[in-house]
Amino acid sequence: xxxxxxxxxxxxxxxxxxxxxxxxxxxxxxxxxxxxxxxxxxxxxxxxxxxxxxxxxxxxxxxxxxxxxxxxxxxxxxxxxxxxxxxxxxxxxxxxxxxxxxxx
Amino acid sequence: xxxxxxxxxxxxxxxxxxxxxxxxxxxxxxxxxxxxxxxxxxxxxxxxxxxxxxxxxxxxxxxxxxxxxxxxxxxxxxxxxxxxxxxxxxxxxxxxxxxxxxxxxxxxxxxxxxxxxxxxxxxxxxxxxxxxxxxxxxxxxxxxxxxxxxxxxxxxxxxxxxxxxxxxxxxxxxxxxxxxxxxxxxxxxxxxxxxxxxxxxxxxxxxxxxxxxxxxxxxxxxxxxxxxxxxxxxxxxxxxxxxxxxxxxxxxxxxxxxxxxxxxxxxxxxxxxxxxxxxxx
Numbered sequence: 001x002x003x004x005x006x007x008x009x010x011x012x013x014x015x016x017x018x019x020x021x022x023x024x025x026x027x028x029x030x031x032x033x034x035x036x037x038x039x040x041x042x043x044x045x046x047x048x049x050x051x052x053x054x055x056x057x058x059x060x061x062x063x064x065x066x067x068x069x070x071x072x073x074x075x076x077x078x079x080x081x082x083x084x085x086x087x088x089x090x091x092x093x094x095x096x097x098x099x100x101x102x103x104x
Numbered sequence: 105x106x107x108x109x110x111x112x113x114x115x116x117x118x119x120x121x122x123x124x125x126x127x128x129x130x131x132x133x134x135x136x137x138x139x140x141x142x143x144x145x146x147x148x149x150x151x152x153x154x155x156x157x158x159x160x161x162x163x164x165x166x167x168x169x170x171x172x173x174x175x176x177x178x179x180x181x182x183x184x185x186x187x188x189x190x191x192x193x194x195x196x197x198x199x200x201x202x203x204x205x206x207x208x209x210x211x212x213x214x215x216x217x218x219x220x221x222x223x224x225x226x227x228x229x230x231x232x233x234x235x236x237x238x239x240x241x242x243x244x245x246x247x248x249x250x251x252x253x254x255x256x257x258x259x260x261x262x263x264x265x266x267x268x269x270x271x272x273x274x275x276x277x278x279x280x281x282x283x284x285x286x287x288x289x290x291x292x293x294x295x296x297x298x299x300x301x302x303x304x305x306x307x308x309x310x311x312x313x314x315x316x317x318x319x320x321x322x323x324x325x326x327x328x329x330x331x332x333x334x335x336x337x338x339x340x341x342x343x344x345x346x347x348x349x350x351x352x353x354x355x356x357x358x359x360x361x362x363x364x365x366x367x368x369x370x371x372x373x374x375x376x377x378x379x380x381x382x383x384x385x
Binding site for chain 1: 135138139142285286289290291292293294296298300304348351352353355361
């Protein structure tokens with residue numbers, strides 16, 4: 001019974017935006033997320049497989065932060081990090097897979 | 105017992121190494137035959153020498169347009185500019201011709217070359233910039249304009265000559281060739297395409313409005329005038345453009361990867377005539 005009440009309260013709080021307010025991102029949150037994204041992109045550069053989408057998303061994240069929209073900026077930085085990690089994973093995977101495509 | 109097992113595993117792993125290496129080791133002659141057979145079997149109606157004409161060898165309608173365009177080739181002015189540049193002495197009185205065999209006339213088919221001194225692949229574009237720098241001149245940008253004009257003129261003087269790429273008996277040359285082959289077949293960019301995805305698996309098919317060119321002979325038409333660019337572009341520009349189109353960040357012009365892939369593709373085109381400078385949509 002108590003659990004149900006808690007869930008109802010959480011749903012109501014979320015509906016009124018309280019939960020969002022509680023987790024609003026700060027400039028420091030952005031800096032941390034952006035640093036992680038940049039490090040991931042450096043990893044992609046090391047295997048010479050950067051994606052244009054990653055570069056564009058990093059720029060968008062920076063622009064959002066410059067405009068004070070830190071929630072958006074953090075989300076974009078996290079997206080950029082995921083893209084960078086995917087490009088690195090692609091390069092690593094292709095190191096093994098490329099011979100399968102060779103005309104024989 | 106555990107020690108014996110570990111030793112056995114280590115021996116097996118060691119024995120497996122040559123097998124793994126063999127999977128990616130290159131035999132250029134075998135590659136050449138397989139590559140040639142693939143395209144000639146897939147497109148039996150296309151004459152071998154016609155593959156150098158890229159998409160025009162694949163699509164009759166496009167071919168008619170090209171023939172009409174080539175009555176007044178859009179690269180003509182660039183070839184004239186390149187000819188003039190080629191003949192104009194550097195400040196020290198020497199010319200480009202002094203840097204090349206046969207004074208640089210009719211030599212395009214011999215590039216890229218493997219340079220035993222540096223252990224690197226030297227493309228015609230790199231050789232031209234080396235020539236400039238050796239004579240106290242600043243190197244040109246590798247993507248278009250002056251470099252495209254010079255290479256267009258040099259290609260023009262080689263028209264019809266068979267591509268003649270050598271892979272000397274040097275493990276570094278074979279390594280460069282293999283790296284080029286790896287680059288060609290490696291998927292990259294957010295769209296997860298390799299060069300081969302378009303130019304081996306899908307030549308003749310459309311990608312949006314474009315007809316994809318076969319990889320066989322694709323270097324023979326370089327440099328090219330592209331309507332999309334509204335001007336001439338070098339091999340580097342074409343590769344950079346391909347990288348961007350699949351969502352990859354392009355490499356710098358004439359980077360090692362680009363030179364190696366040109367080496368690989370040019371070797372695959374050995375015997376096919378130089379047709380550059382080319383015209384492409």
